[in-house]
Amino acid sequence: MKLIMAVIQDKDSAILSxxxxxxxxxxxxxxxxxxxxxxxxxxxxxxxxxERVEEVLAxxxxxxxxxxxxxxxxVSIDATLESTLAYPMEVxxxxxTVFVLPIESFHRF
Amino acid sequence: MKLIMAVIQDKDSAILSxxxxxxxxxxxxxxxxxxxxxxxxxxxxxxxxxERVEEVLAxxxxxxxxxxxxxxxxVSIDATLESTLAYPMEVxxxxxTVFVLPIESFHRF
Amino acid sequence: MKLIMAVIQDKDSAILSxxxxxxxxxxxxxxxxxxxxxxxxxxxxxxxxxERVEEVLAxxxxxxxxxxxxxxxxVSIDATLESTLAYPMEVxxxxxTVFVLPIESFHRF
Ligand code: NI
Ligand code: NI
Ligand code: NI
Known part of the structure; x- marks a missing residue:
């Protein structure tokens, strides 16, 4: 058994769940x-x-x-233009960031 | 020294504390x-x-x-009945869920 | 690689960050x-x-x-005094509280 601690962006949380x-x-x-x-x-x-660690990482x-x-x-509003344009940018x-930790023991009560 | 990570229901949090x-x-x-x-x-x-891990688990x-x-x-409200009854159900x-993790070192500052 | 879990007071959080x-x-x-x-x-x-664990602990x-x-x-308000005084106390x-944990593996995606 391993404990995986994975820090991910909020926007990806629902799909990962x-x-x-x-x-x-x-x-x-x-x-x-x-x-x-x-x-x-x-x-x-x-x-x-x-045996499922690799699967979870994937x-x-x-x-x-x-x-x-x-x-x-x-796009900042520019009074000299009639309309403002939002043009796409690549972000x-x-x-x-994922840590796989060893476990001494695991219990479910 | 060990680090115990225990996930429990909120309703049991006060008594466990x-x-x-x-x-x-x-x-x-x-x-x-x-x-x-x-x-x-x-x-x-x-x-x-x-030496206190077992005690904490208990x-x-x-x-x-x-x-x-x-x-x-x-109980969903039913217009054909004068009153609604809440009857007990077993839930x-x-x-x-408890993970006991090994520790390399522990520090208190 | 190690995973350091450090519990600190909120008031020290900004400076530590x-x-x-x-x-x-x-x-x-x-x-x-x-x-x-x-x-x-x-x-x-x-x-x-x-090799950077000691540096982080420091x-x-x-x-x-x-x-x-x-x-x-x-200072509790006392009607018999014209003004209340707040005098300094040492607190x-x-x-x-810091745990240094071993890691099996680390991944960044
Ligand atoms: Ni799917
Ligand atoms: Ni008691
Ligand atoms: Ni500085």
Whole structure:
């Protein structure tokens, strides 16, 4: 058994939860901030058998990996123009920082 | 020294805190959700000497173990009846998921 | 690589964050309560290479160590006096409880 602590962005939290449930893997979520990722993140605490660690890592990677995404850039209002335009910019979203910890013992009561 | 991470239901949090204080064991509480238990849970982080691990596990088990409890079932309002009845149903409450982690070193400043 | 879990008082959280950033060390912050310290604390989760553990411990000690501080004591209003005086009292503030945990593996996606 291992304890996986995964810090991911809030925006990827719902999809990761769903995919872990689908794989019949239980996780506890802790709200967290700053640090490994830009603020607004969630720490998943996942207890899993040794032989399923790679599977969990693959699920995290598939759903939370850092990637570029086109977003409408905020355009400051310019009084000399009749309308303002929001043009798309490529930004980096997502990302996961994952620690796999050894466990001395595991108990369910 | 070991670090015990215990996920328990919110409803058992106050009694567990009290019993740990009584045993002179310090714990930090982290709000958490979902996963191991139905939502609304708390993660206790407990640092304890090796020889007291069993004692802490026994305190967690005694106060948080999953058990059946009679609760008034929600009864939907039925216009054809003069009054609605809430009749008791047996539901599962409580439960604890506990990880005992090894520690490289412990420091208090 | 090690995972450092440090429980510190909220009032020391901003300075510790700043000093870790200055040292180019990333940390995730989890809101926590009670236990090791009087309520209102923050748990820092810091992943760091083995050779930098002592450095992180020194930063935590330097910024969060338990210390005495003079604070204006709350003075109850006494109708027989024209004015109430807040006189300084020495109180204990700060403090850190730190666990250094071994890691099986570390991943960034
Ligand atoms: Ni799916
Ligand atoms: Ni008691
Ligand atoms: Ni500085």
């Amino acid at each position: 769903d995919e872990l449930v689908e794989a019949n893997i239980r996780a506890t979520k802790l709200p967290s901030t700053g640090g490994f990722l830009r603020s607004g993140n969630t720490t998943f605490m996942i207890g899993v058998e040794d 699920i995290i990677k598939a759903n939370c990996e850092s990637r570029e995404q086109f977003m409408a850039a905020p 980096l979203v997502g990302g996961a | 009290d019993e740990l204080v009584e045993a002179n064991i310090r714990a930090t509480k982290l709000p958490s959700t979902g996963g191991f238990l139905r939502s609304g849970n708390t993660t206790f982080m407990i640092g304890v000497e090796d 305190i967690i088990k005694a106060n948080c173990e999953s058990r059946e409890q009679f609760m008034a079932a929600p 599962l409450v409580g439960g604890a | 700043d000093e870790l950033v200055e040292a180019n060390i990333r940390a995730t912050k989890l809101p926590s309560t009670g236990g090791f310290l009087r309520s209102g604390n923050t748990t820092f989760m810091i992943g760091v290479e083995d 930063i935590i000690k330097a910024n969060c160590e338990s210390r005495e501080q003079f604070m204006a004591a709350p 204990l503030v700060g403090g850190a």
